[in-house]
Amino acid sequence: MYARGLIGLAVILSIGSFTNAASAASADDFKAAFAKAEAANKQAGDLKNQWTTTAQQLKAAQAEAAAGDYDVAVTDAQQAEALANASIAQAKEQAAAWKQAVVH
Numbered sequence: 001m002y003a004r005g006l007i008g009l010a011v012i013l014s015i016g017s018f019t020n021a022a023s024a025a026s027a028d029d030f031k032a033a034f035a036k037a038e039a040a041n042k043q044a045g046d047l048k049n050q051w052t053t054t055a056q057q058l059k060a061a062q063a064e065a066a067a068g069d070y071d072v073a074v075t076d077a078q079q080a081e082a083l084a085n086a087s088i089a090q091a092k093e094q095a096a097a098w099k100q101a102v103v104h
Contacts, residue, residue, distance in 0.1 A: 025070040033077035034061055040084035049091035054083040 037058060044050045061076035 025074040027065070027070060030061070030065045030070045030073045030077060033074045033081070034058070034065070037061070037077045037081035037084060040081050040088065044084045044087040044091065047088060047091040049087045049094075051083055051087045054080050054087065057083055 037054075041050060041054050041058065044054065057076055057080035061073045061080060064070075064073035064076055
């Protein structure tokens with residue numbers, strides 16, 4: 001239950017950053033957003049908790065960038081970063097929570 005609340009909070013907080021995105025994103029904006037998302041996804045992978053939805057969102061971002069729609073590509077990359085950060089939070093929460101579930 002706690003994990004769902006934590007993940008939901010991470011997603012909600014990250015959505016707030018979408019409203020701050022410039023209305024005319026550039027290729028450089030996309031590259032920066034995509035790099036941040038990939039870094040977060042790599043960290044999730046290091047914790048062995050990558051979500052498949054993150055990979056799907058990264059692919060969508062690349063496809064939009066290839067089509068030249070950088071506004072959507074940046075948004076997709078930011079969503080991928082939010083998903084990766086939520087998976088990181090989940091991994092950390094679960095790493096601590098299992099100890100309480102072990103019968104002593």
